Amino acid sequence: MSPISKQESGRAAEALARSHLERNGLRLLAQNWLCRGGELDLVMLDGDTVAFIEVRYRKHAAWGGALESIDARKRQRLVHAAQLFLQQESRWARHACRFDVIALSPGASPASPELNWIKNAFEA
Template sequence: MSDSPRQALGQAAEGWALTHLEEHGLRLLARNWRCRLGELDLVMLDGDTVVFVEVRYRRHNAWGGAEASVDARKRARVSAAAQVFLQQQPRWARRPCRFDVVAIGPAERASPPRLNWIRSAFDA
């Protein structure tokens, strides 16, 4: 079964985010990790910190764009899934953790999509 165009675009956005984060020294631990409480797009290691990354792509900036799409409900789901991940992966459980968002917006003409990496996004 092939992915829908929307799913393919989501996978591409995650790939852009992953490449960007790896270029900045983060290391991939898991991608599209799922449990009954939700999904973690990317789980990365930044030094000794486990980073749970929510990747959001929007073709348009209407309604606040990709950044604004990570609402309280989404943060709660990602946080709950992260707790399950740490319970199932005890070697990472004692490390510091943070939640980042990589918001990807529409490209300007022939340029690549606009990528905004928001570190510690859930702290605000």
């Protein structure tokens, strides 16, 4: 994965994450869902559970890895966006929910980043 711009690398990371999750049986509900004050990278259905998935990619760990980049402020924005999603998409409001993180970092080769899927990465 060696896209040029930050936006392109973000899209490529989300595509890899989505493909990985779909191979593991999850079904896409929304991608890049925007609201005032936030964005949900992927919203997927895992059985009866709505999974809000934050995708993070870091080329270098100099400023912390992908996981470390999700601070308390970012978690708060994700929770707020998820609440708005559930209000707008009320058919999913009665389902159990969780927050997952897909952390991508450089792997053995640029074309194959290391993917780390953390289910229930944090509580709302």
